[in-house]
Amino acid sequence: MLTSVITANTPRDVNYTKTVGGEALDRPMTYSEIGGIIFDGFLGGSDTTANAISFIIYYIARNPDVKKKMIEEINRIFQGDKIRPITENDFQKLKYCEVIVKEVSRIFPRCIEKSDEITGYQWPAGTMFRINADVIHKNEDCCEDPDKFNPDRWMVEGLEPNKHSLLMFVGGLRICSGRKLAMIELICLMALHII
Numbered sequence: 001m002l003t004s005v006i007t008a009n010t011p012r013d014v015n016y017t018k019t020v021g022g023e024a025l026d027r028p029m030t031y032s033e034i035g036g037i038i039f040d041g042f043l044g045g046s047d048t049t050a051n052a053i054s055f056i057i058y059y060i061a062r063n064p065d066v067k068k069k070m071i072e073e074i075n076r077i078f079q080g081d082k083i084r085p086i087t088e089n090d091f092q093k094l095k096y097c098e099v100i101v102k103e104v105s106r107i108f109p110r111c112i113e114k115s116d117e118i119t120g121y122q123w124p125a126g127t128m129f130r131i132n133a134d135v136i137h138k139n140e141d142c143c144e145d146p147d148k149f150n151p152d153r154w155m156v157e158g159l160e161p162n163k164h165s166l167l168m169f170v171g172g173l174r175i176c177s178g179r180k181l182a183m184i185e186l187i188c189l190m191a192l193h194i195i
């Protein structure tokens, strides 16, 4: 089925990406390469989601005030009945759970394993990057300590998030194609299973 979806929807003359497995490509990707990437993504989509939920649990456990607000939101929406199936409407209302996921993504640093050139500079192996530390607000008052775990920074009116604020899914042409599903999975796990 996957192959037929790709065949039906993929224009043959589009150069989807210039690299496969780190190798530069000077031709459009084949259907089997595109299929391979999707397959990798589905396999990779499970351990990335497992890692993400582990960090979410860690930050919730370290921040009791956040946990309290999250439980309040979940109880308000489910009214004590967490056995009923979750609906799209419930999901749309789980705003605090959503910003917890965003804040975990923002605050968690990335580490490069090998020395690399990034933005014109050579960085040694082991460098920790927090390039998504700044969430830009129209309201200057809330530009507080970027090292503080504070999901509320995402809920401020007039928020203009830096486009690199959600680096969990990277960006550009190769942005994670499962990101919306991943957000649904994470938020549902938080609402239905964490507490």
Ligand code: HEM
Binding pocket: 037, 038, 039, 040, 041, 042, 044, 045, 046, 048, 049, 052, 168, 169, 170, 171, 173, 174, 175, 176, 177, 178, 179, 181, 182
């Ligand atoms: C929290 C969970 C997830 C995280 C943090 C995550 C993160 C990523 C990252 C960093 C990439 C690489 C982007 C790049 O190479 O520039 C990627 C690619 C991909 N992900 Fe995810 N992912 C998650 C969940 C999922 C899920 C659930 C699926 C599908 C069910 C999925 C499907 C894919 C696919 C198909 C690609 C390849 C996209 C491409 O190369 O064009 N991901 N993901």
